[in-house]
Amino acid sequence: MINATLPQLDADVFLADGGMETTLVFHDGYDLPDFAAFPLLDRADGRAALERYFAQYVAIAVRDRVGIVLDTPTWRASADWGARQGYDLDELRRLNCAAVELLLDIRRRSQTATTPIVVSGAIGPRGDGYQVGALMSPQEGRTYHALQARTFADAGADLVTALTMTYPAEAIGVTEAARGAGMPVVISFTVETDGSLPSGESLQQAIEAVDAATDAYAAYYMVNCAHPTHFLDVFEAGSAWTARIGGIRANASKMSHAELDNAEQLDRGDPDELAAMYRDLRDLHPHIKVLGGCCGTDQHHIAAVSAACVSRTAPR
DSSP, X not given: OOOTTOGGGGOSOEEEOOOHHHIIIIITOOOOGGGOOGGGGGSHHHHHHHHHHHHHHHHHHHHHTOEEEXXXXXXXOSHHXXXXXXXXXHHHHHHHHHHHHHHHHHHHHHOBXXXXXXXXXXXXXXXXXXXXXXXXXXXXHHHHHHHHHHHHHHHTXXXXXXXXXXXXXXXXXXXXXXXXXXOOEEEEEOOOTTSBOTTSOBHHHHHHHHHHHHTSOSSEEXXXXXXXXXXXXXXXXXXXXXXXXXXXXXOSOOOOHHHHHHOSSOOOOOHHHHHHHHHHHHHHOTTOOEEEEOTTOOHHHHHXXXXXXXXXXXXX
16 A cells, blocks of 8 residues: 555545536536536636636635645546547547646645645546446456556646445546556446445445455545445444445535436535535544535535534534
8 A cells, every 4th residue: 555645644624526427518618528527628718617626626725724635627638538538548638638737737836834736637338327338347447547557657746536436346446547657546336226236236245355355455444435325324324344444535426326317406414414524524533634526515515514623613
């Protein structure tokens, strides 16, 4: 496990950004086929929108004197999804690299002594993210995700984060791709309303399977793209597998994946209620350090989470 370059491991609380794609679509009015944000890097207005998006979260972290992980807009910038947008592998390498460079530039301009900024290369699932679809073996997953992992390493990202993983074998493949590129890796699973993965495994089974197959190479695990009410009850205080969960990027909405897929309007939920759930979760599981958002969350949600969970501002 490589962790020397990850300051979030030694922090009390570290923030992350929110629901990038839902912000760009519902707040900024961009059309993002397949929820792919990476093509915006090739547009002056799109790049400006991404810079504004990240600046809002960095401002919260600087204000509250806490670190933040920023994920590149590359959740859909892998071979299959890129081809659907008309990009070949060389163009995908260029855009994955450009995404890292964007965040490195933001770090150069915005990082402070009390707000370290960690640049994470975001990898998404080969499939839908809400449904499993065709299953890959771990080796197939490693081969498929190697391009992004190597590109992130070459571009100078601090780690690789696999978001919205739906089954363990693909997560094992990403982990091995990151290891092959010499990169730390974080694996984030999504769950259904009952706390199980879309593939049917429990979160415990998934984490233990990936750790067993990779010698526990992942720096930590996360849960994303689900509301806290979907997974709070499955965490087990004091268990070894729950101790491996180091971050949460929850949805604003309590709706299921199927309901979200069919929703025509954004459900922002209640930022203060979400923040209170994060605070209560941290009280039970203080090892969960990285706190961010996913679908439907924006800077207001993360500001509320920071106010509730950062020690110096927590309303107790």
